[in-house]
Amino acid sequence: MTLNTLLDHPWFHTWVAALIAIVAAGIAHRIAQAVLVRVTRPMPALQSAVRTARAAAAFVLPLLALQAVWQAAPDDLHFIGRVRHLNGLALIACATWLVVSVIRGFADGLIAAHPVDVADNMNARRIHTQTRVIARTTMIIVGIIGAAMMLMTFPGARQVGASLLASAGVIGIVGGLAAKPVFSNLIAGLQIALTQPIRIDDVLIVDGEWGRVEEITGTYVVLRIWDERRLIIPLNYFIENTFQNWTRNSAQLLGSVYFHVDYGMPLAPLRAALERVVKAAPEWDGRFFNLVVTDATERTMQIRVLCTAASSGQAWDLRCRVREGLIDYMQREHPQHLPRLRIEGEKDAGTAPPATAAAA
Template sequence: MHSPADWPILGISVIGSILLVEVARRLLRRASRKWDPARHLLEHCTWPAFLTAAVVAFNLVFGPGMFGDTPGERALARTVQQVLGLVTIAAVTWLIVQATYALTDVVLERLVRVEGERNRRARRIMTQIALVRRIAAAAIIVIAIGAMLFSFPQVRALGAGLLASAGIAGAIVGIAAQPTLGNVVAGLQLAFSDAIRIDDVVVVEKEWGRIEELTLTYVVLRLWDERRLVLPVSYFTQNPFENWTRHGSRVLAVVYLRVDWSVPVPKLRDALYEFLQTNALWDQKDWTLQVTDVHENGLVELRALMSAADSPSAWDLKCDVREFLVNYIRENYPDSLPRFRVETPESRLGVGNASGNSLGNNAGNSVVRDAGE
């Protein structure tokens, strides 16, 4: 039987454990200036550590006799012990999960800084670490919940019956959870097959964006206009999609123009090259300007192609080049703007007039109209 003096001892023990955690927190704060793991441990583990220290100290000092020896007091003591056990399991689980996130954040923070050719491999590792730590956290929580349940004698007594019916229950749960389990398997497949990674540029459902979050059940795509498109993981294993950065972040930008036949392509090509040399978005590697098609409406199609370091730069470069070419043609070769030529009966009569009285000014004797008319 404990004396009333045990209660002050209990309080001193709890306060002392909290003070020890506070001392450790201050030491970590000083070390965080030069040691990255210390900073992440402070961010994630401060409150879980306080709670765990207090609960563990309470468990070490607390005894059932502190409430007395009457049946009612002993029952109250058992209830308190039961609650303390549950809180201890919860606190330790919280601390372990947060410590896991803190240590993995150190690696993820370093991988974010990787640029250049190693960026693709870094993003692949980031995706795998993010998924693996989610699985680890889920497993730890499930084990903790199981430990909490089996701390009750009634639950342990039901264990044999539950094990006997585990086969039927497992089949029912498996059928009910088939979509969820399929998504989990698909998430692991995407992470370790390198199909998509965090920060990959993809085109899904005609929407362009970056992979912002990849979990075991869904993928969050941050679109170019800051909207978020949330898709189940299984979508990426069952439907085709474009990944612009699977083997590298470098992207080719393409601009199409449809102009009149009179456009001076060599001069336009030289002007484009001079413009690209002054544009910081061009990576100084690939470029070309070609006549790629002649349309049925009589317009000539030009394709300007240039490379950029990544997809956002390629988009901006494409807009810059399109604006430059439009202004350049309008200011220097206005006759090359898009036009449609229409042959009329009068023009055909003029061509066949032997006296030379033609209705047209050119050999083609056609009526020329601007494409905008």
């Protein structure tokens, strides 16, 4: 192909304009990226969004410039209609990618700015939960809108939509029934994000299982059980059912330990032993502890010990430490006052003298 032939080609001027548009868009992308990174330096969440969206923006700007070139080209140019359509599809896809990247980057930056590995992480867990749920829900909605916009660029898709409109009632009922779990979980996710019945790292009791909230997705919650199992629970479960949240307002807990002892057990030495055990325990948060008699049967009296800890895990360990410490003390100092079963007979009836047998 000679130079004159190339210059006379109908697409020559459009190709030159497209090349210039691509180069200009690339330069604009680099300048805008450097400026935005510098401007958003004091705002970690926005800077994270800018950095995450860098790859998508590198495609969006050239495609946007090319679309302007194709629209300015003559309508009688061969294949110009297909080129415009393909470029429009690519632009919609990359724009959707860009918006999703901005949302994901902003969410990651916001989460990174509020770490949960601190002593008082209540506010951080609230922000993590709201950010994750709202970001994922928004990204799903943006993806659906992007796909719908791409489909609407096809005339056939619009005709199918118009033909389905006549039977919208039946299709709406069937679609509604089929999509009920999806939409119920989506709505439940928004409710959880706004009302905060659960948060990331909350301690829950669900169906008798104790665990921490490890992840909240757009459709389910991952509960990490104490023995490293994972319990997968749909989001709408937490809207429609009751469950225990041990860290709803505070991570601090009041732990209880119960003992059954003989009526002869002296309480003052037992309280002194409890004080030594609790004050020596690293899990105790220094707020409160006590020992009281809460019940009395015909054989034993029930003793309740209360003690506080800063978190549910520490409360469990503290209860075990208190239980072991008091049992060890009673075995060493007052073994005769452990629960016993007494069998007493009549001496004048020739029966055996009073005897005792250790109860189970």
